[in-house]
Amino acid sequence: MFEDVSPLLDDAVLDTVFRQSEVGVHVMDRELRLVRVTGAVLAARGVAEEQLLGRHVTEAYRVFGVESPEIALRGVLDGGPPLRDVLVRGRPPHDPDHVHVYSVSVYPLRPPAANGAEPPPLGLVATVMDVTERIRAQQRLALIYEARERIGRTLDVERTARELVEVTVPGFAGSVVVALTDAVLRGKPPELRRRGDAPLLRCTAVGGSGDGPLPEPGAVLLPGLFGERLPDGPELVAADGEVRLVAPLSVRGQLLGAVAFRRPRGADPYSEEDLALAEGVTAHTATCLENALRFTREHIVMTALQSWPLRPEGETRHAVDLAQRHRPGGTGAGSWFDVIPLPGARVALVVGQVERPGLSSVATMGRLRTAVYSLATLDLAPHELLARLHTVTQRLAREQGRGPGADEPAASCTIAVHDPVTGRLELARAGASLCLAVRPDGSLDADLVDEGPLLGGGGPPFACSSHLLPEGTTLCLASSARDDGGPSRARVAEALASPERGPHAMADDLAALLVPERVLLVARTLRLPATDVAEWPVPSELSAVSPVRHAAEARVREWGLPVDPLTVELTVSELVTNAVRYGAPPISLRLLRGETALTVEVRDGAPTAPHLRHAKAGDEGGRGLHICSTLADAWGVRFEEDGKTVWAELALDGPRD
Structure with missing residues (x-):
């Protein structure tokens, strides 16, 4: 038979728990007096058992700087649920300068059950652990x-x-x-x-x-x-x-x-x-x-790069009545607009946006804007200008060291050229920027030009169109990506619906609809007064040069322009002579009176461009364009579908009468 060692084992367990355990164990009777405590823990904390045994738990715990939750203890003693991991704070005697945190759990202490009935508790047993470092x-x-x-x-x-x-x-x-x-x-x-x-x-x-x-x-x-x-x-x-x-x-x-x-x-x-x-x-x-x-x-x-200088309104006020808006947002979206005066009293309206925001996009925007302004001086058609700008965008991608198709710079751009003499509007668009017009009768034209591929993306050909607009048509251009939540056509049309309102009032309403970092142009088209335009058909023979030259000189004198008549006579004579000799009918001469310059335009049906030569001393001809380039402040060639126009601008010596 085996010897019953249970009493000895129980005593050994109790001795180990109360003498050696690092977990504090506190036993309380029904009066909540401490009857037994863990000696090893007390010694480590500088407290003797005699200071605690027999004392009420509230008084005993004050030794550790802890206020005892007596009400909660009474609840467990009276049959309530045990307390588990209740955190209490105090300053123990061994470390009075620091607050310590203790985890306290309290359970009822019951004798063995008799006849299956649970006896009332004899007291409470509490386990106390210092969890300061963990907390x-x-x-x-x-x-x-x-x-x-x-x-x-x-x-x-x-x-x-x-x-x-x-x-x-x-x-x-x-x-x-x-x-x-x-x-x-x-x-x-x-x-x-x-x-x-x-x-x-x-x-x-x-x-x-x-x-x-x-x-x-x-x-x-x-x-x-x-x-x-x-x-x-x-x-x-x-x-x-x-x-x-x-x-x-x-x-x-x-x-x-x-x-x-x-x-x-x-x-x-x-x-x-x-x-x-x-x-x-x-x-x-x-x-x-x-x-x-x-x-x-x-x-x-x-902000400094995006704050581009605006063009003087005086240069374009005979072509459009203009309002310009920019809604800043600080993201550097690379949006820009421009208003560029062109020869022949025309004006180019440009709105663009680099697709990906950031500092590099703003820098790219600045370079593209400069390229547009430079290319506009070549008198290119809007879709041809976009084709050149597409090449510039691709070159910028190569300069930035990116491989083909690897996140290259891409931009949207819309270019509209308005001629106040004829009322014709030439449009080209790359990307999905907003472009629509409201005619004087209030009708909306939202399909002025189709969307085209992005600059730096799919490439030419770009969508283009031509329209003859009545005077007073309101043109709206705004930079806008495809999915940026910009204004709908209906809301834009509502803002532009009242022709009697000025462009600035309309632009204020539309600017509130734009998402941040978008730009807006609202332009009311104008016509050049008939009194500022003179035009003559020219027969395709050299004998017609002299009568046309004298007619032009007479009209300049009639206008009272401060310009040398001899300069006008020579310029008209050389341009008309070149058109008769090397061009094709029909030929016409047109004078445009401006604020600061007189524009001489000779149109013919030949698609070939005149070539500026430097004639030798013994040559009898070849000096016509050289004379014009010397006398005029600027000259150039504008190609059209059925011919070309050679123009020269003569600066006025003072304000016109």
Whole structure:
């Protein structure tokens, strides 16, 4: 038979639990007096068993700096559910300067059941564990997580500094002061730190309540709040009779600012773990500040690039009555518009947008805008100009070092050329920018020109069209991507529906419908007064040159223009002679009276372009275009479907009568 060792085993278990276990075990009778406790734990905490045994639990727990939850204990004793993992705080005798956290679980202590009935409890047994380090580790992880979630939500330097304060008060510090360098606050790049330097730091964000006054925003804080020198990493600094945790805000050796954490009197002082925690939080904040600073600097550059100068309205006021709008948004979408005066009193309206936003897109926009302005001087048809611009866009892609088809720059662009003499509108479109017209009777023409492939994308041919518009037609052009949520045609038509309203009032209504970083042109077409135009048909024979020349000279004198009659006579004579000799009928001469120049145009049916020659001394001819280029301020050739127009502009010596 086996010997019954159960009593011996029970005694051994009890002795091990109460003499050697590192888990505190407290046994209470029904009066909540401590009758047995774990001796090993008490010894480690500097408390003798005699100080606790026989005392009421409320009085006994005060030794550990803990207020006993007597009501909750009574509830368990009276048949309530056990208490599990209840956290209580106190300052034990062995470490009175720090708050400790204990996990307490309480169960009823019952004798063995008799006849299946559960007897009433004899008392309570409580297990107590010091979980201070575990709780602190959880709090540190929670603070790191909260810092990464809440700091840097906006690309604003000062807002990021305030977010650092909001995250760390009051959990990590009673008061926090964040200061940034003067350069960072002005949007300039941070400088590399030099050992021993005392940078100029200005208070940017404060929070909490300290035992003393907190600095005002804008105040210079070094030396003083951060000590005589700024530490290289998180460090405890004694200043003004108290200890603060001071940490620099730096990235890759570049100083952006500093932060000072201070806990109120009576709170636990900062530990080594707190220094490591502060390093993690400030490193993340410094990265967010650098991102915000980079965004601020890029935004300044993009705004400067996007703020293109507008063309003087006086150059185009006889062709269109114009309103221009730009709705900024700070994303650098690369939208642009332009109004370019062309020979013959015509005007080119241009609206474009680089597809992908960013600083590089704004730079690409600037280069494309310059290319459009340069190509417009060649008197190209709108669809031919887009074909040349497509080549420029592809060249920009190659210059940026990107492979074929790998995220190349692409842009949409609409070009409309209005001739105030004939009322004809020539259009070409690449991409999906908004383009429609409202006629004087209120009818909407939303299909002026089809969508075409993007510049830098599919390439020519680009969609083009030609329309004869009555005077007073309102033309609306706006940069708009295919899926940017721009205004619908119906809302645009509603804004343009009242012909009696001016373009500026219409543009104000339409600008409110645009998404950010879009541009808008609203143009009311005009006609050049008939009194400013003179035109003569020219027979295809040299004998017709003299009568036409004299008629042109007489009309210039009638207009009273301040221009040399001999210059007009020579220019008309040479251009008409060239058309008769080398062109094809029908031939016509047209004079256009402008504010600052007289335009001479000779049209013929030949598609060939005249060639500027430099005749030799013995040649009898070949000097016609050379004479015109010398006398005129500008000259050129404009090709049309059924011929060409050679033009020359003669500047007026003063304002016309």
